[in-house]
Structures are given as structure tokens and as C-alpha cells.
Amino acid sequence: MDTVEKISKKVNALIEKNNDAYQGFKKAAENVDSFHLRDFMMDEATQRQEFAARLSRALRTYNPDFDPDTDGSFTGSMHRAWIDIKAALSMDNDESVLEECIRGEKASVDEYEDFLEDYPSLHSDISGAIRDQLSHIKQVLDRVKTLEDLH
Incomplete structure (x- = not known):
């Protein structure tokens, strides 16, 4: 497999990851009690949708023949289901x-x-x-860790 194809597939995996994150943040927003957290989760869902779109545009420019994934992955679907189960069983949904x-x-x-x-x-x-x-995701990770410590 040539380098262009390898890079295209790896970028597509990141597009999938962002589509998963979009769906995951939306699902998380449905499962939190705090309005502040709900707004934060919805903002991040929107951000990940924009990330996927930006990567898709860049990939089309880089390799016009490659067809990027517009859905999430099976693993992402399982993760969202786990959020539902864990939230249903937990006494502290937000945490x-x-x-x-x-x-x-x-x-x-x-x-x-x-x-x-x-x-x-x-x-x-x-x-x-x-x-x-990556810079944004690291900042969000730090913020979510801080929010978790507060709950």
C-alpha cells in the first residue's frame, strides 16, 4: 500500500474517532444532571463535528479519490451504549x-x-x-478531569 493510501486511512480513522466523539458527547449530554455539564458536552459535540468536517476537507484535498467515513465506528457505538448502562446503574450520573x-x-x-x-x-x-x-482535545481532557474531581 502506498504512503498516500496509508495516510488517507489513518486520517479516516481520525474522522471516525471524531464522529464517535460527536455522538459520545451528545449521549453524555443526555445523561448528565448538571445544566453546566450538559452545555459543555453539547459544545464539545459540535466541536467534534467540526473537527471531522475539517479533516474530511483536508483529506479530499490531499487524496481526492479517497471516500472518507461519514459515520462512527462500532467501537464508538459500544462506548455510547456503555455510557447509557453506566449512567443507569450509577448513583452519580455526572461522575x-x-x-x-x-x-x-x-x-x-x-x-x-x-x-x-x-x-x-x-x-x-x-x-x-x-x-x-490534538491541542484542543488535551485541553478538554484536562478540563473533564477537573470537573470529575469536583463531582
């Missing part, structure tokens, strides 16, 4: 949902960092988008 958000954000950070490690010299809209998005 349980925040724990799941932390788990999802850590997975996103790992996937983004793996991409940058595999393709450190890729100069394009793709690497710029990935670096910007």
Missing part, C-alpha cells in the same frame, strides 16, 4: 459520564499522537488540523 469522557478523550489523544509520530514531516492541511485538534 460516571465524566469518567467515560476521560476514557474517550485519552483514546483520542493516543490516536492523534500516533498519527503525528508516524508522519512527523507531513506538511499539509492535514497535519495542521491534527495538531490544532
Whole structure:
């Protein structure tokens, strides 16, 4: 497989991850009691939708023949189901949902960092988008950890 195809598939995996995060944050917003957390989760859902769109545009420019994924992954669907189950069984829904958000954000950070490690010299809209998005995801991870400590 040539490098363009490998990079395209890895970017597509990040698009899937963002689609999963979009759905996950929406699901999390449905399961929290705090209006503040609900607003935060919906803002992040919107942000992840925008991340996926930006990566899709960059991928189309980089490899016009590649068809990016517009849905999430099976793993993401399972994670959202787990949020529902955990929230239903937990006495503190907000803390349980925040724990799941932390788990999802850590997975996103790992996937983004793996991409940058595999393709450190890729100069394009793709690497710029990935670096910007990774920075945002790390900030959100820190914020969610802080919110969890407060609950």
C-alpha cells in the first residue's frame, strides 16, 4: 500500500474517532444532571463535528479519490451504549459520564499522537488540523478531569 493510501486511512480513522466523539458527547449530554455539564458536552459535540468536517476537507484535498467515513465506528457505538448502562446503574450520573469522557478523550489523544509520530514531516492541511485538534482535545481532557474531581 502506498504512503498516500496509508495516510488517507489513518486520517479516516481520525474522522471516525471524531464522529464517535460527536455522538459520545451528545449521549453524555443526555445523561448528565448538571445544566453546566450538559452545555459543555453539547459544545464539545459540535466541536467534534467540526473537527471531522475539517479533516474530511483536508483529506479530499490531499487524496481526492479517497471516500472518507461519514459515520462512527462500532467501537464508538459500544462506548455510547456503555455510557447509557453506566449512567443507569450509577448513583452519580455526572461522575460516571465524566469518567467515560476521560476514557474517550485519552483514546483520542493516543490516536492523534500516533498519527503525528508516524508522519512527523507531513506538511499539509492535514497535519495542521491534527495538531490544532490534538491541542484542543488535551485541553478538554484536562478540563473533564477537573470537573470529575469536583463531582
